[in-house]
Amino acid sequence: MNAPQNPNTYRSGPDENGRFGLFGGRFVAETLMPLVLSLEQAYEAAKVDPGFQAEMASYLKHYVGRPSPLYFAQRMTEHLGGAKIYFKRDELNHTGAHKVNNVLGQILLARRMGKKRIIAETGAGQHGVATATLCARFGLECIVYMGAVDVERQKPNVFRMKMLGAEVVPVQSGTKTLKDAMNEALRDWVTNVATTFYCIGTAAGPHPYPAMVRDFQSVIGKETREQMQEAEGRLPDSLIAAIGGGSNAIGLFHPFLDDPDVKMWGVEAAGHGISSGLHAASLTGGTPGVLHGNRTYLLMDEDGQIKDAHSISAGLDYPGIGPEHAWLHDSGRVSYISATDDEALEAFQLCSKLEGIIPALEPAHALAKVIQLAPKLPKDHLMVMNLCGRGDKDIPQVAEILGGM
Amino acid sequence: MTTTGSTRIQTRFAACATEGRAALVTFVTAGDPDLDTSSAILDALPAAGADIIELGVPFTDPMADGIPVQLAGQRALKAGQTLKKTLSLVEAFRAKDKDTPIVLMGYYNPIYVYGVERFLQDARTAGVDGLIVVDLPPEEDAELCLPALAAGLNFIRLATPTTDDKRLPKVLQNTSGFVYYVSVTGITGGAVGNYDAVGEAVARIKRHTDLPVAVGFGVKTAADAVAIARGADGVVVGSALVERVRLSLDSDGRATEKTVSAVTSLVAELAAGVRQVAKAAA
Numbered sequence: 056m057n058a059p060q061n062p063n064t065y066r067s068g069p070d071e072n073g074r075f076g077l078f079g080g081r082f083v084a085e086t087l088m089p090l091v092l093s094l095e096q097a098y099e100a101a102k103v104d105p106g107f108q109a110e111m112a113s114y115l116k117h118y119v120g121r122p123s124p125l126y127f128a129q130r131m132t133e134h135l136g137g138a139k140i141y142f143k144r145d146e147l148n149h150t151g152a153h154k155v156n157n158v159l160g161q162i163l164l165a166r167r168m169g170k171k172r173i174i175a176e177t178g179a180g181q182h183g184v185a186t187a188t189l190c191a192r193f194g195l196e197c198i199v200y201m202g203a204v205d206v207e208r209q210k211p212n213v214f215r216m217k218m219l220g221a222e223v224v225p226v227q228s229g230t231k232t233l234k235d236a237m238n239e240a241l242r243d244w245v246t247n248v249a250t251t252f253y254c255i256g257t258a259a260g261p262h263p264y265p266a267m268v269r270d271f272q273s274v275i276g277k278e279t280r281e282q283m284q285e286a287e288g289r290l291p292d293s294l295i296a297a298i299g300g301g302s303n304a305i306g307l308f309h310p311f312l313d314d315p316d317v318k319m320w321g322v323e324a325a326g327h328g329i330s331s332g333l334h335a336a337s338l339t340g341g342t343p344g345v346l347h348g349n350r351t352y353l354l355m356d357e358d359g360q361i362k363d364a365h366s367i368s369a370g371l372d373y374p375g376i377g378p379e380h381a382w383l384h385d386s387g388r389v390s391y392i393s394a395t396d397d398e399a400l401e402a403f404q405l406c407s408k409l410e411g412i413i414p415a416l417e418p419a420h421a422l423a424k425v426i427q428l429a430p431k432l433p434k435d436h437l438m439v440m441n442l443c444g445r446g447d448k449d450i451p452q453v454a455e456i457l458g459g460m
Numbered sequence: 461m462t463t464t465g466s467t468r469i470q471t472r473f474a475a476c477a478t479e480g481r482a483a484l485v486t487f488v489t490a491g492d493p494d495l496d497t498s499s500a501i502l503d504a505l506p507a508a509g510a511d512i513i514e515l516g517v518p519f520t521d522p523m524a525d526g527i528p529v530q531l532a533g534q535r536a537l538k539a540g541q542t543l544k545k546t547l548s549l550v551e552a553f554r555a556k557d558k559d560t561p562i563v564l565m566g567y568y569n570p571i572y573v574y575g576v577e578r579f580l581q582d583a584r585t586a587g588v589d590g591l592i593v594v595d596l597p598p599e600e601d602a603e604l605c606l607p608a609l610a611a612g613l614n615f616i617r618l619a620t621p622t623t624d625d626k627r628l629p630k631v632l633q634n635t636s637g638f639v640y641y642v643s644v645t646g647i648t649g650g651a652v653g654n655y656d657a658v659g660e661a662v663a664r665i666k667r668h669t670d671l672p673v674a675v676g677f678g679v680k681t682a683a684d685a686v687a688i689a690r691g692a693d694g695v696v697v698g699s700a701l702v703e704r705v706r707l708s709l710d711s712d713g714r715a716t717e718k719t720v721s722a723v724t725s726l727v728a729e730l731a732a733g734v735r736q737v738a739k740a741a742a
């Protein structure tokens with residue numbers, strides 16, 4: 056177990072070496088190291104620059120459409136008969152997911168650093184779409200790496216990216232999913248390091264990405280605090296979010312980590328079930344290792360070879376997790392659980408029918424656990440689920456699975 | 461730190477310098493295309509003219525490698541290669557060849573999962589001389605570099621065109637054996653950099669260290685080797701060799717009787733190349 060660096064707070068990480076206890080770090084090739092260091096410097100300077108903060112705030116309001124509502128899901132609450140359920144409506148953001156919060160921050164930073172070529176990896180395509188969108192807005196070149204398997208199952212997003220002027224590169228290497236897209240993006244970055252900014256889509260990668268992405272996504276949790284105060288006059292009792300790399304979850308959780316009465320659940324993708332071996336639950340089914348610039352929990356074999364992840368959701372189909380979650384897991388502050396493909400599909404349909412909101416398959420995993428947890432909790436328990444993406448992108452895939460209904 | 465293990469590299473570079481030439485450093489992937497053929501390739505390399513052997517440790521996610529080395533790793537993993545088997549491969553080679561230095565090159569995760577202390581012990585015992593671990597920059601020296609030096613292994617670092625004069629001392633601080641200068645900012649298998657720039661870069665590194673400087677990334681032909689040998693203490697070739705392996709395989713991806721000679725014939729050409737360039741004896 057890794058004790059927190061300062062037992063009085065869970066919010067002080069990472070340390071100067073980019074570590075959250077054992078996890079995190081800067082495990083990158085020497086070619087990238089000078090750039091990773093200069094990115095850290097640029098980010099530290101931007102963080103305390105009121106001009107940068109004001110620019111962020113303005114675009115978040117007028118372009119992204121923040122704040123996103125905190126919505127009382129009345130019919131879901133009545134249906135489940137327990138905890139009072141709120142949805143944080145990040146699916147209403149421009150581009151349809153939380154990903155844009157982070158991309159906006161990184162693109163503004165890239166502009167400050169004078170980088171005109173932007174690369175990104177994407178799984179579900181939401182991060183790719185958000186990146187393509189902001190590159191269009193600021194007139195930047197945009198190249199998105201996407202596993203060939205994901206290109207196939209998330210076609211609407213591939214078309215959106217192309218429409219926005221981005222080049223989408225289908226990645227044929229390895230398992231042809233998110234991890235290989237990330238490998239390919241890293242190869243591009245190593246090759247074009249002088250001109251290129253790598254816009255990472257989740258709270259993972261070498262320091263400072265996990266902390267930087269978390270900070271940009273923390274707008275979710277900060278708004279939730281204020282909105283819940285307004286709605287109920289107090290803090291929520293619990294928070295729940297789906298976890299791919301962990302950016303929407305850490306964005307919701309981080310502002311509450313030092314409120315001991317707020318319980319938190321992170322929901323990983325259990326695919327066909329943890330015992331089947333075909334899943335994407337790195338914390339539940341993995342062990343610590345080093346990949347993509349950081350040490351974290353990974354799905355791998357006894358020789359340290361990375362295993363394929365399996366999930367119905369392209370956005371969760373990754374064999375690792377952001378290092379801060381690895382640390383929060385070991386320190387016990389956050390509980391990590393998992394939902395199977397079937398459970399997520401059921402929640403996807405229930406949410407559509409009861410609330411008139413078609414969720415993305417990713418937050419449908421969180422909702423699947425809300426469905427199990429809420430009935431056992433008292434009616435005055437306030438539970439916030441991060442509805443971090445809308446389901447438009449998943450319609451063709453789900454229609455195929457459900458046989459056109 | 462001087463030990464029998466780490467001096468093999470020094471001794472070999474010194475011997476090449478005495479001959480007034482650059483060393484030929486050859487990279488092949490352990491277990492490619494299968495364990496037996498890989499062992500035969502390894503055994504044949506010194507006679508073909510390899511001075512130092514870099515043995516690639518296969519990894520599922522080789523983030524700094526181009527297609528040729530990626531495919532070599534995939535072939536090896538498919539044939540069941542593991543880090544343990546790679547160490548056995550070195551041990552078998554070392555039983556026959558006491559002098560040719562062997563450097564393991566790869567990524568940190570398989571070593572981390574094996575266990576750093578156990579790995580260092582087993583690597584020393586097997587007869588490994590040095591390590592190149594692509595995703596361990598000086599900022600992470602406590603992970604493996606310092607324990608490896610303490611265990612008597614060389615830790616060879618990559619320097620790149622992005623490593624400026626300000627950063628070079630940090631990169632060189634715990635480097636031993638030799639410095640591996642990557643001549644292009646990019647992945648393995650890319651185009652060779654500008655040869656004049658390579659010479660200048662080597663000179664720049666040498667202002668900061670007495671270690672030999674080997675140059676790689678993009679060497680494919682004897683002509684490339686000749687051009688690089690003019691400005692460096694060593695020429696590293698890798699992608700071109702594992703491509704020779706790939707092209708020698710049958711339609712099912714299995715080794716043929718041509719596989720070993722496909723590699724050694726190119727090594728022989730490159731070895732002749734480095735011998736064409738007379739350098740002032742050190």
Ligand SMILES: Cc1ncc(COP(=O)(O)O)c(C=O)c1O
Nearest residue numbers: 181299300301302303370417444
């Ligand atoms: C809607 C949505 N939610 C969640 C995720 C998973 O990422 P993270 O865990 O970083 O939030 C994705 C990734 O593509 C996504 O599109």
